[in-house]
Amino acid sequence: MKLSSIRLAFVLLAQLLAPVWSQNSTFHNPVLSGWHSDPSCIQHEGTFYCVISTFITFPGLPIYASKDLLQWKLIGHVWTRESQLPGYSWNTNGQQEGMFAATIRENKGIFYVICEYLGVSGKKPGVLFRTTNPYDETTWSNAVFFDAPKIDPDLFWDDDGKVYVATHSVVIQEFDLATGRTGPAINIWNGTGGVWPEGPHIYKKDGWYYLMIAEGGTATDHAVTIARAKKVTGPYTGYERNPILTNRKTQEFFQTVGHADLFQDTNGKWWGMCLATRSGPQYQSYPMGRETVLFPVTWNKDEWPILAPVRGVMSGWALPAPSREVPGTGPWNVDPDVYDFKSGQPIPRNLIYWRIPRDGAVTATDSGLQLVLARNNLQGAPNGNQNGATRAISFIARRQTHSLFTYSVDLTFAPTANNQEAGVTAFLTQQATIQLGVVQLNNQLTFRFATNGTNSSPTSKTQAVPTAWVGKPIRLQIQMSSINTYTLSAMLASDTKTKIAIGTGRGELLSGGSGSFVGTLVGVYATCNGNGSGLDCPSGTPNAHFQRWRYTGAGQFVSATATVPTVVDMAKSEV
Numbered sequence: 001m002k003l004s005s006i007r008l009a010f011v012l013l014a015q016l017l018a019p020v021w022s023q024n025s026t027f028h029n030p031v032l033s034g035w036h037s038d039p040s041c042i043q044h045e046g047t048f049y050c051v052i053s054t055f056i057t058f059p060g061l062p063i064y065a066s067k068d069l070l071q072w073k074l075i076g077h078v079w080t081r082e083s084q085l086p087g088y089s090w091n092t093n094g095q096q097e098g099m100f101a102a103t104i105r106e107n108k109g110i111f112y113v114i115c116e117y118l119g120v121s122g123k124k125p126g127v128l129f130r131t132t133n134p135y136d137e138t139t140w141s142n143a144v145f146f147d148a149p150k151i152d153p154d155l156f157w158d159d160d161g162k163v164y165v166a167t168h169s170v171v172i173q174e175f176d177l178a179t180g181r182t183g184p185a186i187n188i189w190n191g192t193g194g195v196w197p198e199g200p201h202i203y204k205k206d207g208w209y210y211l212m213i214a215e216g217g218t219a220t221d222h223a224v225t226i227a228r229a230k231k232v233t234g235p236y237t238g239y240e241r242n243p244i245l246t247n248r249k250t251q252e253f254f255q256t257v258g259h260a261d262l263f264q265d266t267n268g269k270w271w272g273m274c275l276a277t278r279s280g281p282q283y284q285s286y287p288m289g290r291e292t293v294l295f296p297v298t299w300n301k302d303e304w305p306i307l308a309p310v311r312g313v314m315s316g317w318a319l320p321a322p323s324r325e326v327p328g329t330g331p332w333n334v335d336p337d338v339y340d341f342k343s344g345q346p347i348p349r350n351l352i353y354w355r356i357p358r359d360g361a362v363t364a365t366d367s368g369l370q371l372v373l374a375r376n377n378l379q380g381a382p383n384g385n386q387n388g389a390t391r392a393i394s395f396i397a398r399r400q401t402h403s404l405f406t407y408s409v410d411l412t413f414a415p416t417a418n419n420q421e422a423g424v425t426a427f428l429t430q431q432a433t434i435q436l437g438v439v440q441l442n443n444q445l446t447f448r449f450a451t452n453g454t455n456s457s458p459t460s461k462t463q464a465v466p467t468a469w470v471g472k473p474i475r476l477q478i479q480m481s482s483i484n485t486y487t488l489s490a491m492l493a494s495d496t497k498t499k500i501a502i503g504t505g506r507g508e509l510l511s512g513g514s515g516s517f518v519g520t521l522v523g524v525y526a527t528c529n530g531n532g533s534g535l536d537c538p539s540g541t542p543n544a545h546f547q548r549w550r551y552t553g554a555g556q557f558v559s560a561t562a563t564v565p566t567v568v569d570m571a572k573s574e575v
């Protein structure tokens with residue numbers, strides 16, 4: 001028996017016995033690793049559900065479900081159809097606009113997700129979606145639009161049946177779920193003086209209305225504060241011991257702790273989820289951006305809630321027994337990708353786009369995932385004319401969900417003109433990428449490695465593809481084997497001993513800057529780098545095919561120096 005399986009057995013045994021002994025559990029953060037910001041979570045009939053912010057990525061507003069709070073399954077997305085928000089995605093030019101922080105709530109068997117969409121000039125709508133079956137993502141409704149003066153809407157049902165939406169800086173309005181009509185805005189709290197009092201959630205407990213918010217901004221000053229009132233519209237009194245959760249001004253590895261939501265398990269124990277960044281106080285390299293962490297909450301009658309400080313190794317209430325008995329389809333967040341594409345197959349749910357893709361841009365075929373080359377490259381339109389055209393890039397990717405990982409695909413691509421290119425990228429935004437392409441330059445098949453990123457000048461280097469590789473599938477690989485360095489390599493798919501490392505890029509390139517709200521994705525792209533017209537490459541441009549898509553996590557950092565395999569990784573490592 002390998003050490004990993006002994007540890008796995010121990011962890012599983014300890015968790016199984018925990019409820020029997022009523023002993024506290026230990027677990028590792030983040031529980032939803034990789035870019036998962038602004039979580040909002042509920043428990044309904046023994047299953048936990050979370051929604052997170054996704055900005056312009058599409059499909060957007062993923063719903064994760066879990067029975068045990070540690071293993072999360074991507075059961076669907078709320079925003080899957082252009083027709084739910086006609087025209088919005090394609091008219092959003094910014095990199096960090098789109099779907100801001102959402103709230104998920106359930107009432108009388110209906111699940112609601114409420115959010116605000118930013119970035120379309122002249123419009124700033126609140127959007128409300130609903131379904132009775134979150135396991136079938138096609139059932140999410142079109143948006144009910146409402147006039148949201150501020151971001152981060154919360155939904156709250158009072159005992160008298162009235163529904164309220166609270167938004168940042170904090171205002172509350174009565175809300176009509178059917179029409180989106182809102183009542184007058186009442187300013188109920190400004191927080192404790194930190195910037196951006198946002199992400200409000202209202203809870204009613206023991207006759208008190210509790211208003212919990214985030215303030216201090218979503219970087220290292222981030223914090224959770226709370227106030228309470230006897231009437232939902234106030235007056236609210238802030239807690240004298242605010243903030244109730246923060247890692248500001250600490251040396252902790254987990255920074256930016258804030259934007260929390262609270263819920264109970266089926267034993268009545270309280271828990272919370274919030275966002276955190278694994279950056280240490282230096283706050284320089286954190287390519288996965290804001291991730292979702294779990295913490296226990298002690299909330300006694302008439303008292304203020306006590307939120308356990310966020311760390312990589314946590315202890316708290318007994319956890320529900322480990323279980324993957326979650327209905328519906330979809331990958332588990334930390335599982336590897338093992339995708340061999342076949343014609344007619346749906347695109348795996350954890351693969352996402354930067355805005356809604358053009359029709360036919362990405363298709364599963366027997367030769368692999370087929371990408372039609374776009375005139376725009378990853379950065380936008382290389383010949384100028386960024387005007388709106390940045391939206392049409394040919395790109396599909398998954399979240400980097402581990403500190404250490406290996407990602408690879410086998411590329412089949414035979415360019416017929418100079419500048420036609422297909423490759424892999426670690427991508428934060430269109431202004432922050434580390435990429436390795438196969439491109440025809442001066443009529444020769446060439447590797448081109450390039451970086452564009454935060455606080456650094458763009459770099460680019462080229463080297464000829466070995467003659468013996470021309471016409472054969474080439475495996476392109478992105479690997480992170482230490483916390484800070486992406487290594488991009490190429491090899492013959494049929495002979496991995498031919499592997500050559502082409503370039504490296506540091507984690508800082510993909511941290512903050514143009515992507516301070518988002519987190520790194522790893523995936524593939526295809527472009528003719530500006531040749532052609534409009535959004536199209538010249539007709540006759542060949543497509544690129546990516547087969548054998550693999551992503552495998554190798555470890556999670558829980559502190560600046562310690563990595564742990566997750567429970568799930570340990571299970572996989574036995575295979």
Ligand SMILES: *[C@@H]1O[C@H](CO)[C@@H](O)[C@H](O)[C@H]1NC(C)=O
Binds near residue numbers: 187189
């Ligand atoms: C919030 O701040 C504004 C501006 O200073 C002030 O007018 C308002 O009364 C404050 N609201 C509350 C609920 O304290």
Ligand SMILES: *[C@@H]1O[C@H](CO)[C@@H](O)[C@H](O)[C@H]1NC(C)=O
Binds near residue numbers: 296
């Ligand atoms: C168990 O966890 C809860 C929640 O964090 C905490 O309040 C309690 O003190 C812990 N009990 C023990 C024995 O550690």
Ligand SMILES: *[C@@H]1O[C@H](CO)[C@@H](O)[C@H](O)[C@H]1NC(C)=O
Binds near residue numbers: 418531532538
């Ligand atoms: C542009 O496309 C044409 C037609 O495919 C090709 O002949 C030419 O080499 C391409 N030029 C560049 C700069 O990519």
Ligand SMILES: *[C@@H]1O[C@H](CO)[C@@H](O)[C@H](O)[C@H]1NC(C)=O
Binds near residue numbers: 379430451460
């Ligand atoms: C990205 O890097 C490439 C290669 O060095 C460069 O040509 C391009 O201008 C850069 N783009 C941006 C948006 O910085």
